[in-house]
Amino acid sequence: MVIVTFKLHCSPGKQLEIRQSLRGISEKVKKLDGCKDTTVYQDLDNNDVLLMVEQWQHQRHLDDHMKTSLFSALIGIKRLLSKDPEIMFMDEQ
Numbered sequence: 507m508v509i510v511t512f513k514l515h516c517s518p519g520k521q522l523e524i525r526q527s528l529r530g531i532s533e534k535v536k537k538l539d540g541c542k543d544t545t546v547y548q549d550l551d552n553n554d555v556l557l558m559v560e561q562w563q564h565q566r567h568l569d570d571h572m573k574t575s576l577f578s579a580l581i582g583i584k585r586l587l588s589k590d591p592e593i594m595f596m597d598e599q
Contacts, residue, residue, distance in 0.1 A: 507542065508562040512580065513592035516554040520586040527583055528558050534576055535560060540567025554588070568595075 516524050525546065532544045542561040549555035558580075562568040571577055584591060 507598040508565050508568050509596045509598070510560045510562070510568065511592075511594045511596070512558040513594075514556045514558070514583065515588045515591075516556065517586055517588045518554070521554050521556070524583055524586050525556060527579070528556060531576055531580055532558065535571065538567070538571055538574070538576075540564060541571070565597075 514524060514528075525548070528546045532546055535541055535544045540563040542563055544558065544560045547557040547559070549557070560568075560571075562571070
């Protein structure tokens with residue numbers, strides 16, 4: 507299994523817009539071949555920090571997803587952030 511995390515620091519006043527966008531993207535990503543789950547979390551100490559976690563059966567599924575407009579939309583959220591997103595790719599051991 508491959509896991510991708512996107513840690514997002516929202517610009518002031520943009521948190522709700524970003525959260526709604528992430529939820530919409532997340533629901534569509536869940537329907538893609540090989541997606542096991544995708545969830546959006548909010549930091550308990552800082553409401554402007556969101557974390558999106560995607561779980562993929564295999565690397566090839568993630569690779570296919572990264573070519574979609576959904577992934578482009580996710581990257582497009584960058585313009586609403588106060589700093590660059592922190593993206594991590596992990597493999598289950």
